[in-house]
Amino acid sequence: MSLMYSSTNRIKFTDISERYAVPKQYKAKLTEVHGSLILYVVNHFHNTRSYKQKVVNALNVLTYCIMFNETPPFNWKTDNPIDTIPPEFDLEAIQEALSDYWLGIESIEWDVSPTSDTAKSAPNRVESSRVTQPRPARASTTARTAALVQRGVMSFTPKEDLYIQAPKYPLFDFSKPWLSMQDLQGEKFVIYTTLPEIPTRQNEISATTDMSKMTDAELMNLFPNHMIQTRAAAMYEPCPGIEYDDDLGCIIPIEGFTADQVRENIIKYPHFYKLKRWNEDVLSSFYHDIEIDGELMSVSAVWDSLVESKVIPKQSDFIKEYVVRRYLLERDAGVQHRYEMYGTLDPFLTLFMPPEQYVARGFNDVLSISKQCVQSRISFKQSRNPVLKRLNIHG
Amino acid sequence: MVNCIFAGHCFEQSQCDSSCPVLAQTSYLLERNNIQLNSPVFHATPSELRRCISILDNSAGSIRTVVENMSTNALSDLLTYCAICQHWRGSQLHCTVYNLKYAQYLEAVQKSWSSNGDSEELDYVKIWISSAKVLIISNIDFVNFKDFQCQTLLSLLQSRMNPDLTTIVVSPQISTLVGDGPLFARLTDLLSKQKVV
Numbered sequence: 346m347s348l349m350y351s352s353t354n355r356i357k358f359t360d361i362s363e364r365y366a367v368p369k370q371y372k373a374k375l376t377e378v379h380g381s382l383i384l385y386v387v388n389h390f391h392n393t394r395s396y397k398q399k400v401v402n403a404l405n406v407l408t409y410c411i412m413f414n415e416t417p418p419f420n421w422k423t424d425n426p427i428d429t430i431p432p433e434f435d436l437e438a439i440q441e442a443l444s445d446y447w448l449g450i451e452s453i454e455w456d457v458s459p460t461s462d463t464a465k466s467a468p469n470r471v472e473s474s475r476v477t478q479p480r481p482a483r484a485s486t487t488a489r490t491a492a493l494v495q496r497g498v499m500s501f502t503p504k505e506d507l508y509i510q511a512p513k514y515p516l517f518d519f520s521k522p523w524l525s526m527q528d529l530q531g532e533k534f535v536i537y538t539t540l541p542e543i544p545t546r547q548n549e550i551s552a553t554t555d556m557s558k559m560t561d562a563e564l565m566n567l568f569p570n571h572m573i574q575t576r577a578a579a580m581y582e583p584c585p586g587i588e589y590d591d592d593l594g595c596i597i598p599i600e601g602f603t604a605d606q607v608r609e610n611i612i613k614y615p616h617f618y619k620l621k622r623w624n625e626d627v628l629s630s631f632y633h634d635i636e637i638d639g640e641l642m643s644v645s646a647v648w649d650s651l652v653e654s655k656v657i658p659k660q661s662d663f664i665k666e667y668v669v670r671r672y673l674l675e676r677d678a679g680v681q682h683r684y685e686m687y688g689t690l691d692p693f694l695t696l697f698m699p700p701e702q703y704v705a706r707g708f709n710d711v712l713s714i715s716k717q718c719v720q721s722r723i724s725f726k727q728s729r730n731p732v733l734k735r736l737n738i739h740g
Numbered sequence: 741m742v743n744c745i746f747a748g749h750c751f752e753q754s755q756c757d758s759s760c761p762v763l764a765q766t767s768y769l770l771e772r773n774n775i776q777l778n779s780p781v782f783h784a785t786p787s788e789l790r791r792c793i794s795i796l797d798n799s800a801g802s803i804r805t806v807v808e809n810m811s812t813n814a815l816s817d818l819l820t821y822c823a824i825c826q827h828w829r830g831s832q833l834h835c836t837v838y839n840l841k842y843a844q845y846l847e848a849v850q851k852s853w854s855s856n857g858d859s860e861e862l863d864y865v866k867i868w869i870s871s872a873k874v875l876i877i878s879n880i881d882f883v884n885f886k887d888f889q890c891q892t893l894l895s896l897l898q899s900r901m902n903p904d905l906t907t908i909v910v911s912p913q914i915s916t917l918v919g920d921g922p923l924f925a926r927l928t929d930l931l932s933k934q935k936v937v
Contacts, residue, residue, distance in 0.1 A: 511749030514789055514825045519778045523748065532758065533741040539748040540783055551748035619751075628754050688751070729751035731760075732742075 349445045350452035357454045359383060361404065362501065363574050364581065367446060371412050373504045378407045380501030380571070382426040389427075390457045397450045403430045404448055409439045412446070502569035506546040507695050509618045509725065516540035523553040526736050534732045547696060550722040552730050564715040565700065572698045575616040577662035586656040592698070597667055598653050602674050610674050612706060613692035617669050621687040628687060632665040636672070641684045644668055688728035691721035743777050745770075765831050769824045772868075773817075773839045780814060781821040792822040796874070798936050801903040805931040806910050816878035816910040823874040823906075838872040840865070843882040846889060870899060877909045885919025890927045897930070909934075 349366060350356045356364060362380040386400055403426055422429045440447045505513070517537035524536040539551040543563050572592055574581055580594035588596040588604050593611050596604050620631035624641060634641045644664055648654050657663050673690070676682065696718050700711035708714055727733060742758045744750065745766055753760055775781060784792075795806055796819065808815045820839040827836040845865060852858045858866070869875060877896075883889050900907040911917065914928050914935075 509751075511746050514784075514793075514822060515745045515749060515782075516784065517745070517748060517782050519782060534747075534756065535741060535743055536747040537777075545786075553748045687754075726749060726751055730747075731750055731753040731756035732744075732747055734754060735756045 348447060348449070348452060350448060352451040355452055355454040356448075357456045359387070359456055361448075361453070363572070365448075366578070367408070367412070369578075374411050375408060376573075377500065377503040378411065378426075379404065380503075382407065384501060385426050387457055390459050392455075392459045394450065397453075397455065399427050399430075401448055401450050401453070402434075402436060403427050405436070405439055405443060406430050406434050408446060408448075409443055413442060501571050502573065504573055504575075506548055507569065507573060507575060507616070507697060508548045509616070509694070509722070510548065511551075512546075512548050518542070524732070524736075524738075526738075528736055534736060536730075536732055544719070547718065547722065550719055550726075552723065552726040552733070554719065554723050556716065556719045556723065559719065561712055564712060564719065567715050567718060568696050568698075568700050568711070570699055572702065575695055575697045576611070577666065579658075579660060579662040580666060584658060592702075595663075595666075597657055597663065597670065599667070599671050599674060600652050602678075606674060607670065610670060610677070612703075612708070614669075614673055614690065614694070615697045616695040617665065620669060620690065622684050623687060624684060631672075631686060632661075632668050634684070635668050636682050636684050639683045689721070689724045691717070691724055693717040694721040694725055743767075745777075745782070762828075765828045765833065766824065768833050769828055769831065769835070769837055770821075772835050773820050773824070773837065775817060775821060775824075779817060779821075781818050784818055784821075788818060789822065792819050795819060795908065795936055796822055796826065796906070799906050799908050801906060803897055803900060803907040803934055804909070804936040805914070805934045806908055806936055807913060808910055809913065812878055812881055812910045812912055816876050819908060819910065820876050823876065827873055835868040835871070836873045837876075838868040838874075839876040839878060840869060841879040842877050842893065843879040846883060846892065849892070869896060873904070874906045875900060875908070877907065880909065880917065881912045883918070885917060885921075885924045885927065887921050887923050890919065890921065890923035894923065894927055894930070908936075 362376050362383050365375065365379065367375055382400070382403060390396070407426075407430075517539045519537055521538040522535050523538045525533070527533045536553060538553045539549070541549060542555070543559055544550045544554060545563075545566060547567050574594070576594055582595075583589045584595055587598070590596055590608065593608060593615075596607050596611070598604070599607055602610075621628050622631050622634075623629075624634060633644060635644050635647065636642075637647065648659060648664065651667075653667060657667055672682065672686070693714050696715065700714075703711050703714060742756065742763070744756075744763045746762060750756075750762075752762065770776075792815075795804070798804070806815065806819070816839055820837060823837040848859070848862045848865065852862055877893075880893070885893075897907065897909075909931060911931060914932050917924075917928060917931075919927075
C-alpha cells in the first residue's frame, strides 16, 4: 500500500475539500461533506494531537461512507461533524478499505490556527515543535467562513451547483408552457418554464430563465462561497515548464498571447463541457480538430508540429485545453474562424469563485459578471436546445 | 405530444428526435409510476426535496418506514420521483423504481383467486416488486390488516432483504394502522423498528 498522502507528501488541511485526489465519481459528494467538516474545524480548531486524531477519523469515516455506498452515520450533523461520528466504526477495517486514500495526521499540513477560545483553554496540550507550525487558513476560506457564520449558512457551495447539465431533480411549472409548438410533421413539442423561476444556483438557469425578473441580490447569490476547481483535474497539478497559479492551475503557453491574457481567459472561461463544431455537415467533437489559418486539421496529426507541444504534455486534457483556449483567445481578439463552435460560449458561463476574489483579480464589477453568467447560460442552452433546433427556432 | 422533464435544460443532441435515451428512460419510469406532468412533484419545494433525498440516502440497501402525518400519497409520489431521478440513467427501460400501491395490489391478488391465474398486469407488478432497485410501498393506510394482508406484506419485505435493494414503506402514524392478530403486532413492530426520521 502506498499512501497518496504521507509525511513527505502532505496535503494542506484547507485544500482537502478541493484537492484530495479521489475517483471522479465521488468527488462532488466528498467535496461537500469534507467542506462542511473543514468549515467547522477552522472555527473550532485545537492544536492538539487528540483533536487532530478526531478530525482525521471523521474525514476517513466520511470518505469511506461516500466511496463504499455506506449510509453516513445516522446522527452525523454538519454543524458538529466531529463529535457526531459514532465511536463504533472499525477504523482498521476502514483503513484497509480506503487503502491509498487513507489520511493520517502526518499526511496533513495543518494550515489552521487555533481559535482564540480554544487556544486559551488548552495551553498545556499544544503539540511539540516537531509538528509543523500551523499557518493561518487561506484568506479565501476565513473571509468566507466569517460571512457564512454571519449569514447562518454552514456549508460550502457544492460543485454540482456550477454544473451546466440539468439539475438532478428537474422542476417545472406545468401551468406555464414557455413554448408550445408543432413541427412541420405536426408533432407537438412543449417546454415548460423551469423552476425555481428565480435561479438560486447556476445549474438552475435554463433556456426558459428570464433574467429581468432577478434582483441584484438574487444575481449575486449565484456566486459560490469558496473557490471551486472547474478545470480538468490535470490542470491543477504543476507541470515542468508551464506557469502555475495556485488557484487557477496550469497557465498553458499559447503562441501570440501573454500568460496574463491566458490567465484572464481562464477566469472568463473556466470550464468546457461537450463542445462541438460543424465539420462538413457533421457535428463533431470540438477537441478533435484544430483550425489553423482557416484550415481544419486533426489535432493528433499536427500536434507535434505546434511550437507549444514541446512544453505541453501530450495528454488529452491538455490537448483539449489548448485547442479550446487557443480558439477562444483568437475569437475574442477578433479572429473570424471558418469553422465556428456549435452554439454560443460567452464569458462567465461559470462563476467559480466568490465575488471578492474576482475583485482581487481586477474584475471589479461583480454584479455585471453575475448578469453575464445568467445571460451566457441562457444563451448556451437556447443556442443548443434540441427542441428549439427541431422547431427551427434559434435562441 | 413530446413532454420531456429535461426540455428546458437539454443540450444533448443537435435536434430532438423524440426518442433519445434520456426521454425514453425517464418517460417510461414516470408512466410506470403514474406520475403525470401536472403532478405536484414537479414543483416540490427545496425542503420537501431535501427531505426525500435524505430519506432515500438513509434507506439505501435496507428496508425503512417513513411516517407521514400529512398526505402519504404526496410523499410516496415525491419519493418515487426523486428515486427515478437517481436511477433512470442506464435503466434501459427496466422498472428500476416502483411505487407499489399496496391496497390496490391486494385487491388485484384477491381478484386473481377467482380467475384462472394472475393477469399479465399482476405478473408484471410481481416482477417489479422483486426486481426494482427502489420499491416504495404506499397506500397501507387504506388496508384492514388481517392475517393475509399482514403475511403478504411481511413476506414481501422479507423478499426484499438484499443489500442491493432499497424498500421504503410510507405509512401514517403506525398506531393509526387498522388491523388485529399476532401478525399485525409483528408487522407494526417491524415497521416501528425500521423507522427513519
